[in-house]
Amino acid sequence: MNEYRQEIGALTMRWVRRLSREKFSMLFTLVQPMLFWLIFFGNLFQRAADVRVVQAPNYISFLAAGVVIMTVLNNGLAGGVDLLFDKENGFLERLMSTPIHRSSVILSRFIFVMTITSLQVLVILGVAYLFGVRPATGFLGVVVILLIGLLFGVGLTAISMAMAFSVKSHGDFFSVLGFLSLPMIFLSSALVPLAAMPTWMGVLARFNPMTWAIDAVRPLILSGWAEALGPVAMVVVVMVAFDALCLYGSARAFRRAMG
Amino acid sequence: MDRAVAIDVSKLGKVFDGATAIEDISFQVFAGEIFGLLGPNGAGKSTTLRILMTLLRPTSGQATVLGHDVVQEPEQVRRLIGYVPQERAIDRFLTGREHLQLLADLYHLPKAESPRRIDELLRLVDLEDKADQPAKTYSGGMKRKLDIACGLLPNPKVIFLDEPTLGLDVQSRLRIWDYVRGLRARGITVVMTTNYLDEADQLCDRLVIIDGGRIKALGSPGELKAGLGGDIVSVTLSTAEMGRVETLAAALKGHPAIRAVSTTQTGLDIRVESPEKTLPAVLEAANRLACRLEFIEYHRPRLDDVFVAHTGHAIREEFPNAEEE
Ligand SMILES: Nc1ncnc2c1ncn2[C@@H]1O[C@H](COP(=O)(O)OP(=O)(O)OP(=O)(O)O)[C@@H](O)[C@H]1O
Ligand SMILES: [Mg+2]
Numbered sequence: 001m002n003e004y005r006q007e008i009g010a011l012t013m014r015w016v017r018r019l020s021r022e023k024f025s026m027l028f029t030l031v032q033p034m035l036f037w038l039i040f041f042g043n044l045f046q047r048a049a050d051v052r053v054v055q056a057p058n059y060i061s062f063l064a065a066g067v068v069i070m071t072v073l074n075n076g077l078a079g080g081v082d083l084l085f086d087k088e089n090g091f092l093e094r095l096m097s098t099p100i101h102r103s104s105v106i107l108s109r110f111i112f113v114m115t116i117t118s119l120q121v122l123v124i125l126g127v128a129y130l131f132g133v134r135p136a137t138g139f140l141g142v143v144v145i146l147l148i149g150l151l152f153g154v155g156l157t158a159i160s161m162a163m164a165f166s167v168k169s170h171g172d173f174f175s176v177l178g179f180l181s182l183p184m185i186f187l188s189s190a191l192v193p194l195a196a197m198p199t200w201m202g203v204l205a206r207f208n209p210m211t212w213a214i215d216a217v218r219p220l221i222l223s224g225w226a227e228a229l230g231p232v233a234m235v236v237v238v239m240v241a242f243d244a245l246c247l248y249g250s251a252r253a254f255r256r257a258m259g
Numbered sequence: 260m261d262r263a264v265a266i267d268v269s270k271l272g273k274v275f276d277g278a279t280a281i282e283d284i285s286f287q288v289f290a291g292e293i294f295g296l297l298g299p300n301g302a303g304k305s306t307t308l309r310i311l312m313t314l315l316r317p318t319s320g321q322a323t324v325l326g327h328d329v330v331q332e333p334e335q336v337r338r339l340i341g342y343v344p345q346e347r348a349i350d351r352f353l354t355g356r357e358h359l360q361l362l363a364d365l366y367h368l369p370k371a372e373s374p375r376r377i378d379e380l381l382r383l384v385d386l387e388d389k390a391d392q393p394a395k396t397y398s399g400g401m402k403r404k405l406d407i408a409c410g411l412l413p414n415p416k417v418i419f420l421d422e423p424t425l426g427l428d429v430q431s432r433l434r435i436w437d438y439v440r441g442l443r444a445r446g447i448t449v450v451m452t453t454n455y456l457d458e459a460d461q462l463c464d465r466l467v468i469i470d471g472g473r474i475k476a477l478g479s480p481g482e483l484k485a486g487l488g489g490d491i492v493s494v495t496l497s498t499a500e501m502g503r504v505e506t507l508a509a510a511l512k513g514h515p516a517i518r519a520v521s522t523t524q525t526g527l528d529i530r531v532e533s534p535e536k537t538l539p540a541v542l543e544a545a546n547r548l549a550c551r552l553e554f555i556e557y558h559r560p561r562l563d564d565v566f567v568a569h570t571g572h573a574i575r576e577e578f579p580n581a582e583e584e
Contacts, residue, residue: 017353090346
């Protein structure tokens with residue numbers, strides 16, 4: 001157990017060190033593009049969006065939940081990138097030749113990605129606060145939002161790592177990534193509520209786990225516990241199933257790549 | 260000779276998506292020796308090494324490292340080995356010291372012990388001055404040294420070096436040879452791959468020649484050369500005469516003092532019992548065919564000749580003489 005902690009600690013520290021050395025990407029990670037979505041999109045569509053359609057006092061407070069989950073999506077899907085580069089330059093092989101638990105590398109990556117994601121979600125909620133978005137469920141609500149983010153992020157990061165282990169080249173990886181992320185966003189309730197979508201889009205969006213996550217975060221920000229509890233309970237069920245599926249698939253990909 | 264066997268490889272095979280990378284590889288490595296896998300690009304050296312290091316599962320056959328089966332007991336194997344990969348497996352954002360710290364934790368060294376060990380290794384490979392700079396500021400040779408320090412960190416019983424001197428300048432190569440001999444002096448068993456003939460010749464106690472995924476020869480450099488028997492007479496033809504090289508070879512083949520004739524890029528290599536008896540015969544045959552000889556020399560067999568004799572081709576076709584200069 002001690003050995004396990006030592007390995008995971010050292011591997012996680014490596015991700016932190018790398019991030020702190022890459023000044024440019026550090027900047028982009030912290031002042032995330034998602035923040036611009038919130039600020040510019042939120043204010044830009046203030047007039048265009050009908051408050052009766054979005055059912056919120058203003059568009060930015062509606063959008064906040066979407067931006068939070070989009071951040072989780074982007075970080076999760078990109079979570080395997082560093083492993084991909086490790087695989088390509090042989091560093092992963094060096095790690096795997098040491099007597100570590102096979103799962104340590106992956107666990108360290110989960111810990112790192114989840115921590116960074118949580119920090120970013122806090123930054124986004126902080127900025128939204130400056131624009132007058134006060135989470136209706138208060139401090140505890142923010143904790144629940146972070147937990148929902150973690151539940152969703154674990155599955156996404158697992159998919160991303162599985163892809164990193166299976167793809168033949170990093171070109172493939174980034175193509176799939178680009179192919180996945182935009183439809184995931186547009187076929188969800190991130191920008192528009194399901195009720196306001198064309199029927200076929202609304203139906204597809206129901207199958208998107210992102211929709212469930214957003215629909216649970218949104219009442220936590222906008223309405224209060226009475227309306228949030230149902231969707232929160234629902235998203236836990238959806239995410240447990242989603243995570244189980246993703247973790248099962250990625251464990252298989254990992255075993256195949258390492259066998 | 261009944262020396263302790265450190266590594267026992269038996270009928271190892273590996274197929275990648277239908278393509279055979281290695282086939283029927285068997286050899287033993289004795290404890291405390293420098294053992295080489297010599298072969299051209301794509302021969303299957305790294306694949307063999309990866310299987311021994313538990314990074315790949317063999318498709319067929321078995322291998323043990325210090326008595327532990329690489330498939331059944333990978334954990335035990337990993338605790339006993341060090342690895343210096345072929346690609347510089349370096350994280351450009353970490354400093355040299357941070358690399359070693361990371362590995363110290365992955366090998367579960369006690370926290371109190373690791374700083375001393377890391378300093379010792381940095382001194383061993385002359386990287387003390389650059390230890391706290393990110394690896395992206397290192398030259399190729401420095402990265403290689405850091406790789407070697409990383410391989411030594413666990414204080415392994417067996418160390419695997421995959422092409423340790425690839426792409427290094429002459430001084431760095433010689434220095435690395437010295438390190439490798441130093442490892443042997445400390446009782447570490449060294450398994451290394453190379454496609455440099457002179458490196459295999461001067462550094463390895465014993466070696467296998469691998470080509471096309473199969474073992475072609477096994478022995479000490481001395482045994483392998485002696486195994487060829489006799490000396491080599493090399494004939495160089497002028498470029499204009501190269502078209503007739505086969506005719507000359509055919510004329511020489513039946514001669515009683517000649518064991519084998521093979522064509523090279525510049526002429527013929529003739530394996531002979533004694534050069535004294537053969538030289539006149541060669542000159543006579545060339546004369547009879549009116550084939551102009553540019554140059555003729557004879558020498559004791561080199562590892563190059565061993566390689567050609569067992570594989571039918573030179574290790575690097577493009578630069579036939581690269582090793583001698
Ligand atoms: N992961 C892999 N997937 C598919 N084929 C592979 C893989 N690794 C190696 N091969 C193939 O196996 C053969 C042996 O490769 P290997 O890397 O063992 O050669 P090598 O002797 O180390 O060559 P080099 O001197 O270039 O390092 C090659 O034909 C190579 O293309
Ligand atoms: Mg190789």
